[in-house]
Amino acid sequence: MSDVAPKELRIVGFLCNWCSYGGADTAGVSRFRQPTDLRVIRVPCSGRVDPLFVVRALLTGADGVLVSGCHPRDCHYSDGNFYARRRLEMLKQLLPFVGIDERRFHYTWVSASEGQKWQQVVTNFTKQIHELGPLHEKKEKAV
């Protein structure tokens, strides 16, 4: 049983292929249990994540969005994640102006070897989103 309420919320995750996606794989290989709310979209680099994707997701049905890339300076594309950081930080500031609680959006860095950390990131963020509750008046999938 996942350690959050059985009622799932909708969480979208953008993971960079080289670090965080690998980190999520490592977590899987090590069987680190995680809540099931997260749906993963694989991108080459966190720098590929257009802030508009996040906004689109949050406006059209997601209750939370998580972006995770390589640790700063450890980016597979040398400094793609620096662009990501700059943009996503800006986005965080702006979200409240579109009427979205900025806690519904989180970006972080997880390397391919940090399975344990990935487990914590997912668990904590999912908890946080469940504390905030659903963002949209849509029939929640009763599971």
Next chain:
Amino acid sequence: MAETKYAYFCGCSLEGTAKEYDDSMRVVMKALGAELVEPDDWSCCGSSPAHTVDYDLASALAARNLAIVEKMGLPTITTPCPSCLIGFKKANRAMANEVFKKGVNELIDEPYNCSVEAKSSLQVIYEDIGLEAIASRVTHILPDLKVAPYYGCILNRPPELAHFDDPENPIAMDRILSTLGVDVRDFVFKTECCGAAFGVPKRKMVNELTYKVLSMALDAGANCIVVACPLCQQNLDLRQGQVNSLMGSNFNIPVLYFTQVMGLAYGHSPKELGIDKIFVSADHLIGRVTKEEYEKQKAQEAAAKKAPKAKATEETKTEET
């Protein structure tokens, strides 16, 4: 100097068996311009016996005093006694947990909000007041002392609780004493346990443990031991006779409090520092010369050495070219 006003918790021992530690501590703190305020109607910290009953009882006994200090509006409580110190520190650590804190506060009249930091008086003198100030007060040198500084077990341990000096090789007392111009020996048993509070119920055990400490002090070429803990002092000094009769040794090593040595270096009389209150007499070791005389002597010796030294430097020159 960070702060100059401290809540001062001397603890039960320093009212009785360790009176001279309290006296000398107050003298030294005064000399160094630190104001000590005794919490009104303080009670026993609980010490180790309370810890055998339960954590919350132990914390409560400590917290009652911390609460008093909190009321006084002082951020720091300082105590010369490591046992009281760790009692306070453990209470603070445990009460960081809200549930536990609530439980403890249910036991005491005045609730405690964990805002008081506990520091050993040694730490206050070494860190807050600092070596410079310590040196500036020195009026006398004690040329006869060869000191083994003995910290005992819990003054610096465990590191994540003590947050002071080094758990394996503490140097605070070493530095303070050498700042006074005292000959400090490299003492490897600095932190070995002396038997702590088992003196009464487990006398033989304690005597055997202190035997090791005393003999290592001799090995280090020391003629006295300097301590910062009333229990250590009692086990090493008061019980030295017991050690001798039990182990067939004939130790005659005075065990002074570091504050007594500081007091002497600051020109205070042995009487006011309670030197007469320790059992193994230190009278033959505490001869003093004024700083001026001492420096004069040193200057002469240096002059005597100079001649050959000059030659030596000559040699190195020729070697270079």
Next chain:
Amino acid sequence: MDTINLTEKTDWAFIEQVKKKSGENPSLCYQCGNCTAGCPYTQYFDYPVSMVMRLLQAGQKDTILNSKAIWLCATCETCTTRCPCEVDVALIMEALRIIARREGRVSEKDIKLFNDSFLDSIKQYGRMFEMGILLGYKLRSGHLMGDAELGPPMMSKGKIHLIPKKIKGADEVAKIFTRFQEKAKQKVKKHG
């Protein structure tokens, strides 16, 4: 030594109890023996510290709670300071003492008696009254002459007071004890 049937004789509840009490995880210990090596009391222990940890991992409740070791530990913190697995060993020993005391199993009577007279003195006067403790201990333990030779010199140096100094808030302190005991009683009721 007789065989320990681990299937039947592993007291899992006890392991959990110690975990809960100390907040430490005994499974972190990989039995390197560093605690035993550094412990000043090993030679006096019936079971060296590392063995106590091992017995705990094996859930051997009785052996541990009846051991002298847990009472002879002086909480000098050497084990905790040097443990490569970052286990607060001293804290676990403390937890074991507490549990043993609560279950009335005390293999080192004298130490308990000394602690008791110490606590009585606090309960009574708010502070430690050395003379009182000594007398109390001597009467309870029957070691009347222990340390007798130390009496006179201590008197002469005015280190021992014959009359206790009672603090104003002595009753406050006494209340701490009574409240604690009431609480303990309730706990017992709750858990049957």
Next chain:
Amino acid sequence: MRVGVFICHCGSNIAGTIDVAKVAAETRKIPGVAFATNYMYTCSEPGQKEITDAIAREHLDRIVVAACSPRMHENTFRKTIEKAGLNRYFLEMANIREHISWIGLDKELNTNKAIEEVAMAVSKAMQDKPLFSSSFKVNKRVVVIGGGVAGMQAALDCADGGLEVVMVEKSPAIGGMMARLDKTFPTIDCSICILGPKMVDVAQHDKIKLYAYSEIEEIKGYVGNYQIKIRKKAAYVDWTKCTGCGLCMEKCPTKNAYDYFNFGAAPTRAINIPFPQAIPKKAKIDPKYCRQFTKGKCGVCAKVCPTGAINYEQQDEIVTEDVGAIVVATGYGLLDQERLPEYGGGRYPDAITGIQYERILNASGPTSGHIIRPSDHEEPKTVVFVSCAGSRDKSVGVPYCSNFCCMYIAKQAILTKDHIPDSQSYVFYMDIRAPGKGYDEFTRRAQEEYGAKYIRGRVSRIYPKGKKMIVQGADTLLGTTVEVEADLVVLATAAIAADGAPQMAEKLHISYDTFGFYVESHPKLRPVETNTSGVFLAGACQGLKDIPASVTQGSAAAAKVLSLFSKDMLESDPAIAQVNNNACVGCLKCVKTCPFGAIVEDKLRDGRTVAKVIETVCAGCGVCTSTCPCGAIQLQHFTDNQLLAEVSTICQM
């Protein structure tokens, strides 16, 4: 469009916690999905045949495989559908193993999650466009970073395979840690005797170009075409003139310089040649100690040098080498004794580290192979070895096992007995880790033939007492404290990542773990590859290992380079950025943000300014795509449309 979906059971790995049949059934309901099935092992031969057959039978034009991580099998299935005549980029994978079945136990939740992940993959697949890789020329030169035994092995194998090799070693001589060892376990071969010839081969091989006392300054480019900036550090000696006669070292008046080669086992001169067999055998000045630099006067070495090679004004020099592949063999470092205060923290002269003892044992070492203790130069009769001095110790941040200490301690115990027959060795250990060939027998010999006393327990404390070192430990088998009065204590200090390892990784764009060791691209099946194509790992920089393992990995890395270079042209990954000239307004923001300088300004015939992507340089990160204000530049296979398709799929479900 006809999408085919294949859901893998992966035995019970997936089917155990996901109702694969239900996933297939639900998937069939998705518009565009023409076929969906589940199969035991989709990656198996019959499993792949299932796909190719279905493509033909059902006329499928997009394929979704729901199985393990694409990092595992994407390539496998791309090849599969290519065989069946589809463009390899018409494949999408849904990771329902690592990301679902292995991390959740609730079958219902898992199944539901799997259905949605598959739906996302389908929606992306429907947007997949055919992509065709172009090929580019490979520069068949390789740089080997690090001149230890692993690096030398890689260099020699590559060179013998006909490749031009550039070797960069940061210290003044190659040989690494192995050159410092006296003997090697379990054969007790003389280390330098077996390494020396290899070092000479490296120096004399006409295909190997050696940069000693040099460091990697900067790395640019991509697989097949790297540009490497190398900093040749100033030795203050003109190595073209230096003959290695050693006269300068003899005459140097500064006798207290730190000896890096001997790990401070004894001081050396301010100008020195690290060891007699050094390659290159050249002198170098340590300006930290040299009087010419500290005092501004001396010049002895300059006076005595017969070839006038000394040059106090020498500066660092930067050179550039172009290569097609990189082998990283930067080795490991050792924990500083200061981190072990209970063992004296380096304050006691007679408590030394294993590598220092190795130098003392060595005939060309500071004591010419005579075992004497540093304090009073007397011969020790009782030697205590402390294993795991920092290893397997969370409190110093080294929770892992250092791999080779158990073995070299056994060796040193044996050698001690050989040198001093009337000596007695004690070894404190927690576990004897000797899994290699002939290893366990070796540790037994140390005890059975050479009488080393092994004591099962950690050492708590070491302190001096008179002329002795008291080692206070435990014998957990006896269940008591034990003490040994030692003349000399040898600490097997923990092995750690080489210093600067993370910075090097960042230059290479490879990842490293929490301890600074480099991460291979698969722990089991791709042990020498990294996630950056063209960069390979060898030796302890990837994880602590002993000599045979390092040599093996050196050869393995070489084999990888040789197979990479077996083709004259490499296929480029077509998943790169592409500009739509009609949409591009020529703001050139992408030019500024591209981390690789892969985008340049271009003029169209009609005079309009647009951005242009240099295909070979673009690495496919997509930073430009998220920068472009008008969606004109799109990273292929990860276009806005494709990612948004996935987003809306999840959000609508």
